[in-house]
Amino acid sequence: MKKNILLVLNPTAGSIDVDSVLSKTKSWSQKLGCNLTTYKTTGENDEDKIEQLLKKVTYERVIAAGGDGTLKMVASVLIETPIILGILACGSANGLATSLAVPKDLNEQLEIAFQSHPKTIDTIVVNDTLCIHIADVGINAELIYNYEKSKSSGMLGYAIQAIPTLFKSQGPYEFKISLKENVINKKGILLAFTNAKKYGTGAMINPDGKINDGHFEVIIFNKLSIKDILKTFIRRLSIPKTSVEIYTAKSVSVTCKEPVPLQVDGEFIGKFKKFSAHIKPESLKIAMHPF
Incomplete structure (x- = not known):
């Protein structure tokens, strides 16, 4: 057949x-x-x-x-x-x-x-939105919002929008992160929920991430300036491990004092004070080389 x-x-x-x-x-x-x-x-x-x-x-x-x-x-x-x-x-x-x-x-x-042959990967649900790659809160979501609003296209469009994003950003942000029984208060310019290792630009942010281990990573970018983060995204550099804190989770909730932009898989979702994310293990079959 x-x-x-x-x-x-x-x-x-x-x-x-x-x-x-x-x-x-x-x-x-x-x-x-x-x-x-x-x-x-x-x-x-x-x-x-x-x-x-x-x-x-x-x-x-x-x-x-x-x-x-x-x-x-x-x-x-x-x-x-x-x-x-x-x-x-x-x-x-x-x-x-x-x-x-x-x-x-x-x-x-x-x-x-x-x-x-297919491999079954985990996905993440962030504020009731499916995430198959990376969701983040902060400077990158601001950049994506400006990119979409400008109706630009391609990586050049992202680079052009980096300048107004840099000057208008409200970061760093204050994040109250609840992981199981632990509550962590941190300042940072970006907080990501991801199983993926890299952004689409090639910037490595999660070198130990696995797409099928039943967990995801919560990554706080707290030791890079906004300018350095934007340069890293656009020039396809890797994020130094000393500039981030990484936590492993099956679910997490985050609150902020002011509304902060959220993007999921390259799409601007909105500005929120509260964020939640949880894993959907082994939920999507993808045709790919063995990993």
């Missing part, structure tokens, strides 16, 4: 070549004898429309071609199902793909998406 494959393609993703993705995905599907269905996102009720497609046909895999926003949207439909997520990294930063060491070459990505 032929396998059914659904390609979810975001035609407006940052680095996508729509014709190349369509033709090469079709070629791989024909070579492997699969039934391929293509859905192009429009930004209007895409999640609901994909859910309807999945109800009509039994798909073995859904291949998402886009950036982190597209991947997260597709993942939210596939969470805790047996359907495998394939990744074609076509966004501006491609945070999850970078962290999972997905190759740059499209044909290599397609080979993994169509043929690699």
Whole structure:
């Protein structure tokens, strides 16, 4: 019996070549004898429309071609199902793909998406929002907010928005962090919830992070200036271990005296005084090389 494959393609993703993705995905599907269905996102009720497609046909895999926003949207439909997520990294930063060491070459990505055995990874829920890569509170969320508001694109857009973000930032922030019975009061310019090792820029922030150990890391950036943090993100440098504090958790709650920006997987969510995060262990199947 032929396998059914659904390609979810975001035609407006940052680095996508729509014709190349369509033709090469079709070629791989024909070579492997699969039934391929293509859905192009429009930004209007895409999640609901994909859910309807999945109800009509039994798909073995859904291949998402886009950036982190597209991947997260597709993942939210596939969470805790047996359907495998394939990744074609076509966004501006491609945070999850970078962290999972997905190759740059499209044909290599397609080979993994169509043929690699799945690995089941943990996900995180942050303020009731699914997180498959990194969520953070503070300076990076401010940068993403300014980036989205400016309607810029690509890494150059992030770099341009770094300057106004630097001057307008309200950080450092005061965080009251509740981990089990421990309450920790810290000041920092950024607090992250993550299983991933790297930001999409390649900046290493969590070298010991594992995507399938049933835990996530809470990382406080407390010894870098706002300027240094922005330089680190944009220049793809690694964060010095001496500049952060890392705690392992299955759940955490955080309160701040003033509303602080939150971003999840590259999307600005809003400003809040209270944050909560908890792990969803072994909740998403992804086609990838062994890790």
